[in-house]
Amino acid sequence: MxxxxxxxxxxxxxxxxxxxxxxxxxxxxxxxxxxxxxxxxxxxxxxxxxxxxxxxxxxxxxxxxxxxxxxxxxxxxxxxxxxxxxxxxxxxxxxxxxxxxxxxxxxxxNPVAFYVRAAELLDVDQMDDLAGKLGSINAGDSHTEAIDAFLLSQPQVQAIEGLAKNFRMLLERETDYFVTGYLVGNEYIEASSIEHEIRPAIVIQGxxxxxxxxxxxxxxxxxxxxxxxxxxxxxxxxxxxxxxxxxxxxxxxxxxxx
Missing domain, CATH: 3.40.190.10 (Periplasmic binding protein-like II)
Incomplete structure (x- = not known):
């Protein structure tokens, strides 16, 4: 009341x-x-x-x-x-x-997630475990300063426009991980019925x-x-x-x- x-x-x-x-x-x-x-x-x-x-x-x-x-x-x-x-x-x-x-x-x-193919990178627990891997972010996105600093330190991270293209590149093995908002990523994965193909390896709360x-x-x-x-x-x-x-x-x- x-x-x-x-x-x-x-x-x-x-x-x-x-x-x-x-x-x-x-x-x-x-x-x-x-x-x-x-x-x-x-x-x-x-x-x-x-x-x-x-x-x-x-x-x-x-x-x-x-x-x-x-x-x-x-x-x-x-x-x-x-x-x-x-x-x-x-x-x-x-x-x-x-x-x-x-x-x-x-x-x-708006937690941040590092998404990978479901059957791969099973030992990833922290960002440094992805060092040297092929990554992508949604063009223009910014996360925490720590995440942004890590991604900027990785020469093989690409800025790709759009959730669909980023997830497609991950599915087609053109990248090893994709970083985006956890809520956003999960909504896309559910709508695309790819829950069994893509998983969040790291979820950063806060x-x-x-x-x-x-x-x-x-x-x-x-x-x-x-x-x-x-x-x-x-x-x-x-x-x-x-x-x-x-x-x-x-x-x-x-x-x-x-």
């Missing part, structure tokens, strides 16, 4: 007034191939992070525009150019902090994804940033984000299996 009361308060609380015209709307984009957090649907995007973020902004009284702008690197470039205002559910690192203002409150936990505004938008609309963060924390505490991740994971799996 207490949770329901809090939820009602979140929804019916008086909408704040944002005087600056720029602060009455916001443009969102995200990784086009990162379920259950977000994925491309035509010229727009869908997923847990899109649903949660869009809902919060609308309850703040903003006009929300969700745009597909291209691959992940182009999303980041669009943020650098201020062509978009907000990216949900991405890893926080020092390079991205140069042009993005990350929320203090994380969006969700990494989280955060939401981020461009520096320009955060500077111009600090009240939006503050209100968003407060409501994000409330919805996270109520379990709404966890529920959205579960719901959209099932939805994407069903879509991908058809």
């Amino acid at each position: 207490d949770k329901l009361f809090l939820l009602i308060l979140i929804i019916i609380v008086a909408l704040p007034s944002f005087a600056d015209e720029q602060c009455r709307s916001i443009t969102i984009s995200a990784h086009p191939n990162y379920p259950p957090f977000h994925w491309r649907e035509g010229d727009s995007l869908a997923g847990a992070s899109i649903d949660i973020s869009k809902g919060i902004f609308r309850r703040l009284g903003l006009n929300v525009y969700v745009k597909y702008v291209g691959n992940w690197q182009e999303v980041l470039n669009s943020a650098k150019r201020n062509d978009i205002d907000f990216i949900p559910a991405l890893k926080n690192n020092s390079e991205r902090q140069q042009y993005l203002h990350f929320t203090q409150e994380s969006f969700a936990a 990494p989280e994804v955060h939401n981020a505004f461009t520096h320009e938008y955060a500077k111009t609309c600090p009240n939006v940033v503050t209100e968003f963060e407060q409501r994000l924390a409330s919805e996270k505490q109520l379990g709404m984000i966890a529920s959205a991740i579960k719901y959209y994971g099932l939805q994407w799996t069903q879509l991908a299996s058809h």
Whole structure:
């Protein structure tokens, strides 16, 4: 009952007034191939992070525009150019902090997995066990600083665009391992019915994804940033984000299996 009361308060609380015209709307984009957090649907995007973020902004009284702008690197470039205002559910690192203002409150936990062929590399327990092997990452992805440093130290790691191509290369023995988010990887594996062919050799718990505004938008609309963060924390505490991740994971799996 207490949770329901809090939820009602979140929804019916008086909408704040944002005087600056720029602060009455916001443009969102995200990784086009990162379920259950977000994925491309035509010229727009869908997923847990899109649903949660869009809902919060609308309850703040903003006009929300969700745009597909291209691959992940182009999303980041669009943020650098201020062509978009907000990216949900991405890893926080020092390079991205140069042009993005990350929320203090994380969006969700997002463990990282090193995937291998099921019958191989059975003795892999830590990253160093993969040294010298052929690896790949989804182009533009960043994980923890320790994981990124390891991958950068490996000359035989390729940046390949798209989950499908990375997993195909692994299945076809063009690579020995593929590094991506554990939730993302598992959703793809289940949807593709390759559970018996691919397994996570290493799962690193702890990494989280955060939401981020461009520096320009955060500077111009600090009240939006503050209100968003407060409501994000409330919805996270109520379990709404966890529920959205579960719901959209099932939805994407069903879509991908058809």
